[in-house]
Amino acid sequence: MARTRYAPDRGLTVRMTVTMFLLGLVFVAFVAAIIGILTAVHASGAAIVLVALIFGGGSAIASLFYSDKIALSAAGARVVTPQEAPELHAVVDRLCALADMDKPRVAIAPTRMPNAFATGRNSKNSVLCVTEGLMYHSNLTPEEKEGVLAHELSHVAHKDVQVMTVASLLAIVAGLLVRFAFYSELFGGGRRSSNNNQGGIPVVLIIMAVSVVVYAVSFLLIRVLSRYRELAADRSGALLTGQPSALASALTKVSQGMSRIPNEDLRAAEPLNAFYFAPAMKLTRGGGGGGGGKSLSQLFSTHPSLEKRLEQLAKIQRELGQPTAGGLSAGPGD
Amino acid sequence: MGFLDTLLGRTKPVQPKLDDLFALPSAAITLQASSGFTPTGSGSVCFRSVEGKTFSDVESDVRDLLNMDAGKPGGGLPVEVTRDSYGYTWLVSSHLSDELDALVTDLHAVNSALVDNGFGPQLLCTLVAFRDERERRLALVYLYKRGTFYPFAPLSGQERDNALEIQIKNALADDLKIEQDLTRWFPVWGAPGM
Numbered sequence: 240m241a242r243t244r245y246a247p248d249r250g251l252t253v254r255m256t257v258t259m260f261l262l263g264l265v266f267v268a269f270v271a272a273i274i275g276i277l278t279a280v281h282a283s284g285a286a287i288v289l290v291a292l293i294f295g296g297g298s299a300i301a302s303l304f305y306s307d308k309i310a311l312s313a314a315g316a317r318v319v320t321p322q323e324a325p326e327l328h329a330v331v332d333r334l335c336a337l338a339d340m341d342k343p344r345v346a347i348a349p350t351r352m353p354n355a356f357a358t359g360r361n362s363k364n365s366v367l368c369v370t371e372g373l374m375y376h377s378n379l380t381p382e383e384k385e386g387v388l389a390h391e392l393s394h395v396a397h398k399d400v401q402v403m404t405v406a407s408l409l410a411i412v413a414g415l416l417v418r419f420a421f422y423s424e425l426f427g428g429g430r431r432s433s434n435n436n437q438g439g440i441p442v443v444l445i446i447m448a449v450s451v452v453v454y455a456v457s458f459l460l461i462r463v464l465s466r467y468r469e470l471a472a473d474r475s476g477a478l479l480t481g482q483p484s485a486l487a488s489a490l491t492k493v494s495q496g497m498s499r500i501p502n503e504d505l506r507a508a509e510p511l512n513a514f515y516f517a518p519a520m521k522l523t524r525g526g527g528g529g530g531g532g533k534s535l536s537q538l539f540s541t542h543p544s545l546e547k548r549l550e551q552l553a554k555i556q557r558e559l560g561q562p563t564a565g566g567l568s569a570g571p572g573d
Numbered sequence: 574m575g576f577l578d579t580l581l582g583r584t585k586p587v588q589p590k591l592d593d594l595f596a597l598p599s600a601a602i603t604l605q606a607s608s609g610f611t612p613t614g615s616g617s618v619c620f621r622s623v624e625g626k627t628f629s630d631v632e633s634d635v636r637d638l639l640n641m642d643a644g645k646p647g648g649g650l651p652v653e654v655t656r657d658s659y660g661y662t663w664l665v666s667s668h669l670s671d672e673l674d675a676l677v678t679d680l681h682a683v684n685s686a687l688v689d690n691g692f693g694p695q696l697l698c699t700l701v702a703f704r705d706e707r708e709r710r711l712a713l714v715y716l717y718k719r720g721t722f723y724p725f726a727p728l729s730g731q732e733r734d735n736a737l738e739i740q741i742k743n744a745l746a747d748d749l750k751i752e753q754d755l756t757r758w759f760p761v762w763g764a765p766g767m
Contacts, residue, residue: 248583251582251583252581252583255581255582256581259580321760325731329659329759329760329762330659332759332760333621333659333661333697333759335757336697336698336716336718336757336759337587337621337694337695337697337718338584338586338587338718339587339718339719341754341756342756342757381658381659381660382660385659385660393582393584396579396584397579397582397584398579398580399582402580402582467582468582471581471582471583472582474583475582475583475584478586478694479586479694480621480660481621481622481623481624481628481692481695482623482624482660483624484624485624556624556625559623559624559625559627559628560624560625560626560627560628561627562627
C-alpha cells in the first residue's frame with residue numbers, strides 16, 4: 240500500500256471548523272434576533288431588513304461573480320498568453336499537473352511590489368495574478384517564486400474566494416442594516432417608531448444595536464478564518480512543491496520588500512489585501528518575539544504573522560524529512 | 574476531492590496512477606503501423622524533488638537499482654539524472670529501440686520506489702520518445718495524476734506541431750487513455766530523453 244507522509248494538520252482543521260461553526264451560530268442568532276424583534280412589535284422594521292438582505296445578498300453574489308474582473312482591474316493586471324510569459328506558464332502548468340487541477344488563467348500586474356493573488360468564482364474562471372515586481376524585479380529564486388505560485392494555487396483549490404464571500408455575507412448584511420437603520424431614524428423614522436415603541440426604545444434602534452454587535456463579532460471571526468485559510472494555503476503549497484523552506488524564504492523576502500514600498504502602491508493594493516500572498520498593508524508589527532500576548536493589530540489582520548507561518552513551514556519540513564521506516568507523522572504537537 | 578476537504582482547506586497531495594503506463598508497448602506497435610513513428614528506446618520520469626536527505630536517499634537508491642543491470646543484454650545504458658530549470662528531476666533511461674518493455678519496466682521501478690517511500694505525489698510525468706524516418710520528434714507524455722497520455726511534437730524553437738499531435742491522438746485513441754482536456758497538454762520543451 241502506498242504510504243502517505245502528508246498527514247493533515249488536525250489542529251488547524253479543528254480551529255477552522257470551530258470558526259466556521261461560530262460564524263454560522265452568529266448568523267442563526269442574528270436571524271433569530273431580527274425575527275424576534277419584528278414579531279414582538281409590528282413589522283415596521285421588516286422593510287429595512289428585507290432591503291438590507293437583498294442589497295447584501297446581491298452585492299455578495301455580484302462580487303463573487305465578477306471577482307476575477309474586479310480584482311484584475313483593481314490591480315491593473317492583464318491576462319497573459321503562454322507566448323507572452325512562457326516561463327510563468329510553464330511553472331503553473333507543472334504545478335497544476337502535480338496537483339491535478341484545472342489551470343487558471345495567468346495574469347501579470349504592473350506593480351513593483353513583489354506579490355501575487357488568485358481569485359475567481361470557480362475553477363474554470365479563476366485567475367492567478369503575479370506582479371511584475373515578483374516576476375522581474377525581486378531577488379526571489381525560481382524555487383521561491385514557485386512556492387508563491389503554489390500557495391496561490393492552493394487558494395484556488397480551497398475555493399477561498401467562495402468561502403470568504405459566503406463568510407462575509409453576514410457582515411455585509413449586518414453592516415447595511417446598521418446604515419439603513421441609522422438613516423431611517425435620521426429621516427423621518429421617528430414618526431413610525433413612536434407608534435411601535437415599547438418602553439421608549441424604537442425598533443430601529445434595537446435592530447441597529449443587534450447589527451452592530453453582529454457586525455463586530457462576524458468581522459473578527461472572518462479575520463480569524465482568513466488567517467487559517469492562509470495557513471492552510473501555505474501548508475498545501477509547501478506539500479505540493481515539496482519545498483517548505485523555499486516558501487519560507489519567499490515569505491521572508493516578500494515581507495521585507497513590503498516595508499520599502501511607497502504609499503501609493505499600498506493604498507491601491509489595499510482592497511485586494513485578503514487575497515494577496517503577503518498583506519500589502521502592514522497591520523501586524525511583527526515584533527513580540529513569539530511571546531504570549533496577541534496584539535490588537537494581530538486580531539484584525541487578514542494574514543497570520545510571519546513567525547506563525549514560518550513555524551508551520553518548519554514543522555512541514557520535519558514531517559517531509561522523516562525517514563521512510565517512521566511512516567506517518569506522529570501528529571501535531573498541540 | 575471531497576467537499577469537506579475543500580471547505581476546510583486541507584487538500585491532500587494527489588497519489589499517482591501507475592497502471593495505465595503498461596499500455597505503452599502495445600500502443601507503440603499501433604503507432605508504428607499507423608504513422609511510422611518508432612521508439613528511440615529512451616524515456617524519462619520527471620518528478621519534483623523534496624528537500625531533505627530522506628528524498629535524496631530514495632533518489633540515489635533508485636539510480637543504483639536501475640544501474641544494476643546496465644550494460645548487460647537488455648539492461649540498457651546507465652540512467653542519466655538531470656535537474657531542469659524548473660527544479661524538477663528527470664531520470665532518463667536508455668535502451669535499444671526494440672526494448673520498450675524493458676524501458677517501461679525501468680520507468681515503473683522509479684514510480685514504485687517513490688510511491689513505496691511515500692513520495693508518490695511528487696511524480697509529474699513520464700515521457701517516451703519516438704522518431705519517424707523524417708527524423709520528426711514525438712513524445713508520448715504520461716500524466717501520473719490523470720492516468721492519461723498526450724502526444725507532444727516539438728518543432729524547432731518553441732513551436733509545436735499541433736496537426737501531428739492531433740493525428741497521433743486519433744491514431745492511439747483505442748490503445749491509450751488519451752487526455753481529453755487539451756489545456757492539460759502542457760509543453761515540455763527540451764525535456765531530457767527526447
